[in-house]
Amino acid sequence: MAHQIPADGTLLPLMEEFYTIQGEGFNTGKAAYFIRLGGCDVGCHWCDVKESWDAELHPLTPADDIVVKADSFPGKAVVITGGEPLIYNLDYLTEELQKRNIKTFIETSGAYPLSGKWDWICLSPKKFKAPRPDITPFAHELKVIVFNKSDFEWAEKYAETVSENCKLYLQPEWSKSKEITPLIIEYVMANPKWEISLQTHKFLNIP
Helix, strand or coil: CCCCCCCCCCEEEEEEEEEEECCCCCCCCCEEEEEEECCCCCCCCCCCCHHHCCHHHCCEEEHHHHHHHHHCCCCCEEEEECCCHHHCCCHHHHHHHHHCCCEEEEEECCCCCCCCCCCEEEECCECCECCCCCCHHHCCEEEEEECCCHHHHHHHHHHCCCCCCCEEEEEECHHHHHHHHHHHHHHHHHCCCEEECCCHHHHHCCC
8 A cells, every 4th residue: 555554543544434323233323423444455346335445545634633523523432434444553543532432333344453442343244355263252243244145154154253242133235135135034033143234324314
């Protein structure tokens, strides 16, 4: 990468940041400030933010500025997503957020080493680049995107690697939701340890 991103995480390639209602997974319906970092090499063909893949396209932004902006909103929870946010060292950013009593949530594929201090880790593993075995035990939530029938078996493989307290979610890939959702409903009824996650923000037309 031509970007000189400091190893201490004080500058990060910020793609976008916005205050919204969390749309999917365990924290659905809660106000949260989203911080989307640029840079990803996981390469999901159905990714709905492919413009996040190239970190070079997104300005290096002081983590301190991100924290000040996040603290200006009433909802004291931040979701760090991407791209793949764990490409970067997130220790500094999360420590500064937590100093201001802001809860820190992350959405990650788990393909990179864990950094940062987290109140909630959503692990969303991808077939294109498997999660690291040293991350899966720390997940609070396992959210598997179901694109085709083979994804159920794949989801079970990772359910065996998370802690027994980890919440298990199956989420239909948005473009195939009409055909996949009935299969998920049937699967969850037969395997009730799983729950259904829906992208409610898309139904509600929230960014």
